[in-house]
Amino acid sequence: MAVQVFVAATLRQYVSNYKPEEGIRLEIPEGTTVKLLLDMLGIPEQEVKVIMVNGVHASLDTQLEGNERIGLFPAVGGG
């Protein structure tokens, strides 16, 4: 099964050739948690502050069923 992942701001440093309009399409086994997904993408989980799955707040333990659209957001710190 595949999911589509969108990452924001500084999280993009962990993803090569990220295209904001496409995101990342990733094949994962059913039941994969967001935490495992982050491992697969090489994104440190402590850098991710907000996780959205199909527009709903999710957690690191949320299990993915396939075809989800996932948004990952870091805290920002500029002024």
Next chain:
Amino acid sequence: MKAFELIKQKSYEIEHAGEKWQVIQDADILDLAEKLRLPPSKVAYLSTSANVLPLRYLKNIGTITIKQQAILCDTKILVAGCGGLGGTLIHLALRIGFGTIRCVDPDRFEAANANRQWFHFSGYEGMPKVDAIAKESKKINPLVTVEPVRGKLNLQHLKGIQIVLDGLDNPSDRLDLDGWCKERKIPFVHGAVRGIWGQIHTILPDAESRLEAIYSNLSDNRQQGKDSSLEEKYGILAHTVTLVASLQISEAVKLALGFPPSFSKHLLYIDLEQAVFLKVPLDSIT
């Protein structure tokens, strides 16, 4: 003669939106302030309290009442940092008519500030930011007392302050400020920006969860919180800054007027790429 009588003498009646209002102009408030040896902000407060509205606030009324305007005119806020967020916060606070704005920043303007910092005007490179604010704020609203402080923010700057607004430029300084707000029991309206992303969270004095919940990745390494080089490659656009600062001022107005703030139980995360406003419950923040 008493201040109220002098104010009434200078006031006149107008009709606005089907109602009659006693109003007074900036120039008359400034004259009275000089005569009475009071700060213009004090005279503006006395006037508004006596139902004589400074004409410049006429279009605030209807959304807020004249009594609420008087409360704003008597509210003292701190804007910590006078760059992108800070400059916008100060400008908006001046327009809406907070009584006193203490502005703290150690830096001078650089050419690269011009894309988003409202008090940077062409030719202001090298000028201390708080000097530019002291100069320009009189043109924006001379009825507000602006207290420019050039230097690094410290606990003493919170003295007498009722609401603290975050215009800082790094998480580490923000965590310090949050600690001081907790110590002094002052509400803290956090805002931060990067690129086309921004976040807002209001921390009340009795809040269980504080700013470290948002910057938990820095809890073991505060120095990392001062290093913004990773973020800086994304720049900051003017409209992101203005949007976040506007929402912070919205929170400050609610706090000043005794309404519950909108973002004390949530983090508002703004993603302008997807054009979404994510109101994230604090327990959903990882």
